[in-house]
Amino acid sequence: MVVEQVETLSGGRWIGAGSWLDVLSPADVRVTVAQVPALTPADVTATYDAAAEAFAGWRRTSPFRRAEIFRAAAALLRERADAIAADIVAENGKTTAEATGEALKAADFLEYYAGQAREAYGALLNDVRPGTRASYQREPIGVVLAITPWNDPLLTPARKLAPALIVGNTAVLKPATETPLSGMHLARALHDAGLPAGVLNVVTGRTSQISDALLDDARVAAVTFTGGNAVGEELRVRAARRNVRFQGELGGKNASVVLADADLDHAVAGLVAASFGQAGQRCTATSRVIVDRQVHDDVVKRLAARLESLQVGAPDADGTAMGPLVSTSHRDSVLGYVRQAADEGATVVTGGTVPTGDLAHGCYVAPTLVADVTPAMTIWREEVFGPVVAVMAVDGLEEAIASVNDSDFGLAAAIYTQSLTSAYRFVDEAECGQVAVNTATSGWDVHHPFGGFRQSGSPFKEQGEEALRFYTRVKAVAIHLVD
Incomplete structure (x- = not known):
């Protein structure tokens, strides 16, 4: 039986690697569903090169153009829902109904944040100084690293990437090793919808070999992670040492x-x-x-x-x-x-x-x-x-x-x-x-804010308007009007 090799997206190109990782079926672990590239640390650095280079142009792209791409990608996810669901079923083990629902909800995320492109991104402020107009504005923070889990392998990347990209950031996605195919579908839909090269890149590989290159690149402005508490705490501390933003959606009981x-x-x-x-x-x-x-x-x-x-x-x-x-x-x-x-x-x-x-x-x-x-x-x-x-x-x-x-x-x-x-x-x-x-x-x-208290996560919420706070920084502006 010939196993399909599924390439990953880096710098606007679909690439392979010198070695490949097996994706096994949880319904029958004797079955290999597909193979994905085992990228090297140098490959990971190249994805950051692409993301950093793309940031300057993407942040200047009209929010309405970004929204247009999102709406087109959402339509592609819906058109491809059956094929996407089949891969979610194959690599994750969800029922067909659950997997189909996940594909459609991912499309919902893109459409919702496409709508956010029309909302305010700042406000005017009163100023005590005569002749001075004050305001603040929100702007993108740079390159975002999104590390996503196997349990919602398409929905969680969509939940993170939609708000990150719509405000003008670029991103590197690291999907779970067990379920990489689902995230590839999101990347392909955005790519096919016209997302510029380098705005979204997907890293697959052996975590033990690429984690340092993935986490320690100086161009990472923020890390958003969904997964277990032990890994989340390690990432939080590692990010804090470099003053990198960290968002964690962690455990629950x-x-x-x-x-x-x-x-x-x-x-x-x-x-x-x-x-x-x-x-x-x-x-x-x-x-x-x-x-x-x-x-x-x-x-x-x-x-x-x-x-x-x-x-x-x-x-x-x-x-x-x-x-x-x-x-x-x-x-x-x-x-x-x-x-x-x-x-x-x-x-x-x-x-x-x-x-x-x-x-x-x-x-x-x-x-x-x-x-x-x-x-x-x-x-x-x-x-x-x-x-x-x-x-x-x-x-x-x-x-x-x-x-x-x-x-x-x-x-x-x-x-x-x-x-x-x-x-x-x-x-x-x-x-x-x-x-x-x-x-x-x-x-x-x-559109419902999502996230927990205590050890269930960081203060930054996901979903809804609240998600945009993590992916933007606030700049205060004062303009003195001189005649």
């Missing part, structure tokens, strides 16, 4: 609360969607369920029944509700957390196993429900990032809020209740960047 007055059918449906969509591989996925003791046993019973009915299978097969995890190493990590929970005294109600038969060669984990959990248990405190949910009983709203906030993280939280009083108190007191009432923790639109 998101909680959903079910109060005694909740509509339990609605709540359980929301919990399943929030916890097991994308096989639980969402930064906003619910992984802790906090249930009022009055309805705890009923909720656990309902959840178990729903999980046992979820169809796990090949991501491109009809009827599949949940596909594989992204890799064997990640699968083994998730299963390790489940085993540790049992060792610490929790009860594995359902799941925690690997399917057999046709799925044995993939990275599958059965939907897992863990009960009898205490706050001291590892599974309650650390991010598992898989199809595993832990349940704990509490007595009432006050204890539920305290349990939500008893975490190092603060990304997302939800509450299910029919009391407006309880809902508004939860909104005010939950220490998270996203709070939902009677709906899932995951699934925010492109």
